[in-house]
Amino acid sequence: MxxxxxxxxxxxxxxxxxxxxxxxxxxxxxxxxxxxxxxxxxxxxxxxxxxxxxxxxxxxxxxxxxxxxxxxxxxxxxxxxxxxxxxxxxxxxxxxxxxxxxxxxxxxxxxxxxxxxxxxxxxxxxxxxxxxxxxxxxxxxxxxxxxxxxxxxxxxxxxxxxxxxxxxxxxxxxxxxxxxxxxxxxxxxxxxxxxxxxxxxxxxxxxxxxxxxxxxxxxxxxxxxxxxxxxxxxxxxxxxxxxxxxDGNKMSKSRPEYAIHLNESLEIAEKKVINALTGGRITAEEQKRRGGEPWKCTIFELYTYHLIRDDKRLEEIYYECTTGKILCGQCKRNASELLKQLLKNHQDSLKEVFESRLIEKLVKKPLF
Ligand code: SF4
CATH class of the missing domain: 3.40.50.620 (HUPs)
Structure with a gap:
């Protein structure tokens, strides 16, 4: 079709x-x-x-x-x-x-x-x-x-x-x-x-x-x-x-529970990451033996799209995942720390933008 x-x-x-x-x-x-x-x-x-x-x-x-x-x-x-x-x-x-x-x-x-x-x-x-x-x-x-x-x-x-x-x-x-x-x-x-x-x-x-x-x-x-x-x-x-x-479906504004919003509180963002769908195996033992599947993992996607700029470090995470050297719990905690830093930096900048009242000068707001 x-x-x-x-x-x-x-x-x-x-x-x-x-x-x-x-x-x-x-x-x-x-x-x-x-x-x-x-x-x-x-x-x-x-x-x-x-x-x-x-x-x-x-x-x-x-x-x-x-x-x-x-x-x-x-x-x-x-x-x-x-x-x-x-x-x-x-x-x-x-x-x-x-x-x-x-x-x-x-x-x-x-x-x-x-x-x-x-x-x-x-x-x-x-x-x-x-x-x-x-x-x-x-x-x-x-x-x-x-x-x-x-x-x-x-x-x-x-x-x-x-x-x-x-x-x-x-x-x-x-x-x-x-x-x-x-x-x-x-x-x-x-x-x-x-x-x-x-x-x-x-x-x-x-x-x-x-x-x-x-x-x-x-x-x-x-x-x-x-x-x-x-x-x-x-x-x-x-x-x-x-x-x-x-949850593995498209990130959408209309499904807020599965998206990370740029104004998200850091605590909520952390909870969302901890509950995210990964490419991990059913048991820790199996993951250590067979490795995870980062190509299915929403956390690895976060690393790729936003959290890791250094290609070498990204390759290392991929390697650690596929060889079972890291388990999803630790990997999510690492991602959560990076994400909270990213959000905090962004939210600090956003506060400055709002305080500067720049937007009112930049954009003509519709009357109705
Ligand atoms: S170890 Fe990390 S990258 Fe690998 S499946 Fe688990 S959360 Fe995803």
Whole structure:
């Protein structure tokens, strides 16, 4: 049976290779050998696929106007999966790329049916966390969808003229009107930067979890259809693996008990880690004899995505696990200490961001 990705769903991907083939996503390997992409998400293949990263990178190296853009739907609180996107934005920003961040408040209102005031407040929190994670606000812009001018909304109308029901169904399946409008709004988010009014950034890259690929496929098709009328170029995209929750399913804002939130109390974070699903064996004796299975383990995923920067140390943990030299209890306690330090540092920075009242100056808050 053919696969379908649901950008609004909650699922964990079992087979990333299959996904690459099914959707024509380019594997990251070839680009890695061509360009110097030194972040651990590239070298560890956490970012496993892309569309036209090589085209985008060449434009960047030749001094063309490039930007990196992504969005957050403020329908929950930022967690370690959200922080992966912050991390990627920070990486590109440090290379000198302009960063733009969308707060998808229109989508949260229409699709998730969230309370409007809560959506706005959480949107501001997402921005604060992005800055606390290390995104330089002087080289980034943040916006709420509902605060955009009419030329942005005009794009949504124009896109609706050149997209068919059959195409929407082929990409997304059967969609309610709110989701169709949300998809076209996302296309406007990704493509509006190319208009002169918004900076004329012709080469935009979008780092996202792979579940968001349907939006990229639709947007790239729309870019082709508006190439002559509006001079659009196809956006490039980068796909990272979906960070799993501590029960082994996708980490999601809507399943808070299995996610580590960035504002989590250190005590709760510790408890969640201690109760997490591992790749350990049923008994300590068996684990000492056969070793654990880190490729199944949510704790090893935490190490890989966030807690260990040093590749050599990560390899050591892998070795200690697979040879039964360490048991899950100790390994979880080690992970918990590292995680608490990471959260504490982040929360200290967040406090500074809030105290500075920077967010009020940076983002135009919707009135209602
Ligand atoms: S020893 Fe650590 S890495 Fe290995 S399965 Fe247990 S918790 Fe996971």
């Amino acid at each position: 053919s696969m379908r990705l649901d950008p609004w769903g909650h699922f964990a991907v079992e087979d990333y290779e299959k996904l690459l083939k099914e959707f024509g996503i380019q594997p990251i390997d070839q680009v890695l050998s061509q360009y110097s992409l030194e972040h651990i998400y590239f070298t560890r293949k956490v970012i496993f696929g892309h569309r036209d990263l090589d085209v985008w990178f060449n434009k960047f190296l030749h001094g063309e106007k490039t930007a990196v853009l992504t969005g957050f739907m403020p329908s929950g609180y930022p967690h370690l999966g959200t922080a992966m996107v912050y991390e990627e934005l920070k990486y590109f920003q440090q290379k000198g790329v302009f960063v733009k961040i969308v707060i998808a408040d229109a989508e949260a209102y229409a699709v998730r049916r969230e309370n409007r005031n809560e959506v706005i407040q959480r949107g501001l929190d997402f921005v604060a966390h992005a800055i606390a994670w290390g995104i330089n606000p002087d080289k980034a812009e943040f916006y709420f969808q509902t605060e955009m001018p009419s030329s942005y909304y005009r794009l949504i109308q124009m896109f609706s003229r050149k997209v068919t029901q059959a195409e929407i169904e082929a990409i997304y399946g059967d969609l309610a009107p709110a989701k169709i409008i949300a998809a076209l709004t996302q296309a406007a988010d990704i493509l509006h930067l190319q208009l002169d009014e918004f900076g004329g950034y012709k080469y935009v890259i979008v780092p996202v979890g792979v579940d968001q690929d349907p939006h990229l496929r639709l947007t790239r098709d729309l870019a082709d259809r508006f190439k002559h009328e509006l001079g659009f170029e196809r956006p490039a995209s980068l796909y990272h693996k979906l960070m799993r929750g501590l």
